[in-house]
Amino acid sequence: MQLQDIVQKLGLDVHTAAGRLGRAVHRGYASDILSDVMAHARPGDLWVTLQTHVNTVAVAELKELAAIVLAGGRRPDPETLEKAAQREIPLLSSPLPKFELVGRLYQLGLRGGQEP
């Protein structure tokens, strides 16, 4: 499934890198602990988090994640917006609580799992 389809089906807000939504996504990872994401997320994962600060962009970039999705109606910090735009990392958000959001993503066919 393309990132674009997920955005449409869940009505996500697209804050940055709207031109980069053609990427195919099959898996996701949900965590608010950056080291946990660094350790266990896999390249191409959709990352669901509550963290809104600029370091999320560095993590997404280093791990080559497909996109960052802010849950629970959180909005990105201004520096986060700027950095994500500059690095062309799609920054998305949803008013749904994290549990609900992950459940919807699972229903769309995204699966979890982690790097060993």
Added chain:
Amino acid sequence: MLERSRFSKLRELVYEVKVEDVMTREVVSVEPDCPVRELRELLKNHRISGLPVVQHGELVGIISIEDFIKCLWNGELDAKVAQRMTTSVEVLFADEPVIHAVQKFERSGYGRFPVLDRGTRRLVGILTKGDIISGLLRQLEREYLAREQERAPQKPLFRGLVADSASIRLCYRVAGRDFNRAGAAASALKSTLYRIGIDRDVVRRAAIATYEAEMNIVIFTDGGEIESQITPEAITVLARDQGPGIPDVQKALQPGFSTAPDWVRELGFGAGMGLNNMQKCADRMDIRSQVGRGTEVFMQFAL
């Protein structure tokens, strides 16, 4: 031009790739004396639309969802599979090129072909159009990756250098407590390593480990530096700071151990995973630390 070369690549593949390379090997089959009624569960559970009928390891027929529906319509669900199956089964041999299968699908209009071993005549697999498509895609991806590797050969930077030893040294300054720029050193090192043709897996591991080292400098110290040295044999990363030092390195290495203040934890850092991540990523890691003087973390990644 690209279109054409892609197309001819696919042409080439259907001649090169054998049926056995793309067929499904775990065949769900049914015995001839099984009542047609039981097909329902088999077809549903395995999400298939037909299955070979096998007796004592030998293929004796094939029965499809269409046959099942016919029986359902005629109220013949108690008939045996043997009475309702197609017995003149067209088959493929495992060693045939995929092009034969493609032609057969086109000619016959069937949805699947049982695959036999040419020597023993035993059923070894089953082939659908879907199997062919995903098999060819897998093969295309394999060749694409192989070509990528060729295009970015490992360590091209060192090729042709005549010296008893050669290395590149990269230095990055890390500002303490500056969360807005945290991660910049790891990002810069990562893209530099890619650019000079280092293997992707090594780059990823080095980037993760460097990121964690960098975060430790940002969180706990007023600043430090990260120095990376690249030789044809290995990448080393040395993270150095004049911070408070680690009183008990063994304890700090325990997963979940953290001395990070609350405000740092709220940002999602300080979960006590950093050093473990580094240890997991690096082929070798040494920590030297003196309380009140600073810490040096040395990591090595073999090439």
